Amino acid sequence: MPPNKELATLSPAMTTHPADWSSPPRYDEDSASTRNDNTSDTVLKSKKPASTPRYVYYRLYAPDGMLACKKHDQNRFIGRIKATSVPPPHTVASLKRALVQAEELPDPDGDLTQLFLATEAKAAMVPSARVDIMNGNIGATSQTPMALVFLINPQPSLQVLDDNDETLPTVYYRLYNSGGEESSLRSFEADEPALGRVERESIAPPRSALSVKRRIAKVEGKSIYRLADLFTDVTADQARPSDSLVDQTCGSSTMNPIMFVLPGHRSGVYNRSTQIAALHPNVNPSNILGVNKALPEGIYSVTNSRRSVVMELAHGGSANGTPVQAWANAGPADMANLNQLWLVQLTSSGYYSFRNLRGGTYMELCGGNSANHTEMFGYESQGLNGGTSANQEWEVIQAEGFYKIRNRKSQTYVNLSGGGSSNGTQIMGFADTTGTSGEQDELWKFTLRSVTLSDVLTALEESKHRFDDMLIVSKDRFFYIPDRALLANIWRDSSLVSQLRNSVFSDQAELVLAFKAEVVSWAAQNIKADNISLLCGFICPEGNSEACNWTFNQEHSCMLFLSPMNGSPVAYGNEHSSSSWGFF
Numbered sequence: 001m002p003p004n005k006e007l008a009t010l011s012p013a014m015t016t017h018p019a020d021w022s023s024p025p026r027y028d029e030d031s032a033s034t035r036n037d038n039t040s041d042t043v044l045k046s047k048k049p050a051s052t053p054r055y056v057y058y059r060l061y062a063p064d065g066m067l068a069c070k071k072h073d074q075n076r077f078i079g080r081i082k083a084t085s086v087p088p089p090h091t092v093a094s095l096k097r098a099l100v101q102a103e104e105l106p107d108p109d110g111d112l113t114q115l116f117l118a119t120e121a122k123a124a125m126v127p128s129a130r131v132d133i134m135n136g137n138i139g140a141t142s143q144t145p146m147a148l149v150f151l152i153n154p155q156p157s158l159q160v161l162d163d164n165d166e167t168l169p170t171v172y173y174r175l176y177n178s179g180g181e182e183s184s185l186r187s188f189e190a191d192e193p194a195l196g197r198v199e200r201e202s203i204a205p206p207r208s209a210l211s212v213k214r215r216i217a218k219v220e221g222k223s224i225y226r227l228a229d230l231f232t233d234v235t236a237d238q239a240r241p242s243d244s245l246v247d248q249t250c251g252s253s254t255m256n257p258i259m260f261v262l263p264g265h266r267s268g269v270y271n272r273s274t275q276i277a278a279l280h281p282n283v284n285p286s287n288i289l290g291v292n293k294a295l296p297e298g299i300y301s302v303t304n305s306r307r308s309v310v311m312e313l314a315h316g317g318s319a320n321g322t323p324v325q326a327w328a329n330a331g332p333a334d335m336a337n338l339n340q341l342w343l344v345q346l347t348s349s350g351y352y353s354f355r356n357l358r359g360g361t362y363m364e365l366c367g368g369n370s371a372n373h374t375e376m377f378g379y380e381s382q383g384l385n386g387g388t389s390a391n392q393e394w395e396v397i398q399a400e401g402f403y404k405i406r407n408r409k410s411q412t413y414v415n416l417s418g419g420g421s422s423n424g425t426q427i428m429g430f431a432d433t434t435g436t437s438g439e440q441d442e443l444w445k446f447t448l449r450s451v452t453l454s455d456v457l458t459a460l461e462e463s464k465h466r467f468d469d470m471l472i473v474s475k476d477r478f479f480y481i482p483d484r485a486l487l488a489n490i491w492r493d494s495s496l497v498s499q500l501r502n503s504v505f506s507d508q509a510e511l512v513l514a515f516k517a518e519v520v521s522w523a524a525q526n527i528k529a530d531n532i533s534l535l536c537g538f539i540c541p542e543g544n545s546e547a548c549n550w551t552f553n554q555e556h557s558c559m560l561f562l563s564p565m566n567g568s569p570v571a572y573g574n575e576h577s578s579s580s581w582g583f584f
Contacts, residue, residue, distance in 0.1 A: 054135075056086070063211070195257060228262050230260055313378045351408050352393065402443035430442065
């Protein structure tokens with residue numbers, strides 16, 4: 001069975017793009033790298049004439065667009081600091097710290113931003129590299145500014161601005177849904193409502209397909225455009241991968257606009273696109289932390305420190321007002337386990353949301369009330385554009401080897417009522433109990449139950465097997481690892497048994513595809529939260545080995561191969577066996 005041409009093809013080691021799609025190099029090709037005779041450090045230099053006295057010019061970016069600078073001269077989007085204000089040694093790291101301090105940015109540790117030599121640079125600068133700023137060789141003029149880019153959207157006080165500047169180079173684009181054109185908020189011709197334009201300088205570096213999509217989503221006021229397919233050629237057979245760079249010729253005129261096509265909408269799991277949407281290049285989502293830098297995003301079970309009970313949504317109910325309660329920890333093969341799993345993600349305001357996997361609703365403090373014993377329940381999204389409200393947003397704070405969970409609006413904490421161990425014990429909002437006998441009622445342990453795409457690719461690379469052509473058919477950031485007993489139950493409860501008896505399948509490759517389809521169908525019925533996938537792969541091997549499905553073991557330490565004949569674990573070849581193609 002040949003791969004679907006609409007899928008993005010990835011090898012375990014890297015993404016492979018057609019020859020005309022450039023991938024980020026280690027350094028910007030427009031920069032000059034020289035060796036200092038007295039050290040092995042790299043000294044980065046540009047070729048533009050410098051201002052006098054010496055300044056370092058820069059632009060600030062969030063992923064969605066440009067930020068205004070506090071230390072600007074005439075143009076509020078171009079900041080500058082004196083080169084003498086940067087403490088030695090002059091490295092990328094020390095320069096970045098100076099910029100962060102001058103602009104009073106929320107990145108004191110420097111792990112939420114990247115520095116680029118220029119706004120058109122193809123890759124961020126290496127923190128240890130030396131920079132020649134005293135001789136006017138870095139960010140020397142307002143026409144050649146550097147770029148400081150946030151990896152995630154910063155706190156709300158830093159607003160992405162949208163000034164129109166017709167003197168700047170323009171990117172033209174055209175909007176589509178699956179059936180035709182969509183009207184653009186940035187339309188400028190009455191007879192071309194789908195044709196919009198945006199300043200190229202407002203797109204965050206590196207100017208990848210993902211960066212362009214994020215900017216268009218911002219100016220159009222529709223976050224769904226982050227998930228759109230991007231085409232730069234109307235005759236192209238497939239969309240551009242999200243980490244491919246979009247050069248200055250793309251969208252340079254109304255005759256060759258960049259095209260954005262929204263995916264067709266179907267409910268539940270079927271509304272997920274089949275092409276991968278990478279994050280900011282070279283950024284592992286598991287390393288992006290919240291306002292407290294306390295907890296990586298992912299799927300978690302949350303256990304009380306005093307009692308071995310976990311936080312669950314009662315019966316996994318999807319109705320608004322379903323109570324959040326304490327319950328004994330269900331086994332990984334138990335359907336009730338899904339009631340006890342929460343997708344913990346950063347919101348646009350920098351707090352966390354807790355979304356139940358099975359119910360699909362968000363953990364909410366009733367009315368954001370600060371009174372003790374305020375009930376907590378699952379509720380649909382209450383924010384703008386599908387976002388969360390302050391009642392549904394939480395800080396996760398490290399404490400005593402555990403975590404405290406504080407509501408954004410009420411500033412009260414998630415509390416196990418009376419430290420109870422009985423199933424159904426209320427979980428509620430309560431004042432801070434630090435230093436009291438009830439302190440442990442507000443301390444929680446988070447156990448990660450998901451892996452990222454980066455984790456999956458790393459595991460494939462480290463496997464003793466060779467995977468020549470592995471397709472990714474999920475764009476979701478997080479993969480839930482179903483227990484092998486759960487997968488066996490899915491197989492047992494499916495129609496595969498009767499189909500096998502009736503010889504429906506012509507070969508085993510068809511059977512493994514059918515098994516994967518059963519897993520997708522099961523997920524659509526039982527998992528209401530978006531932005532996640534169950535990890536269930538397919539391998540069609542070379543030689544005499546039979547096709548099989550695969551996932552990871554519960555410890556995520558090794559691959560687990562499954563027979564499509566009964567869903568049970570099987571051995572897969574030897575260390576020299578290889579896969580001709582497969583997907584997950």
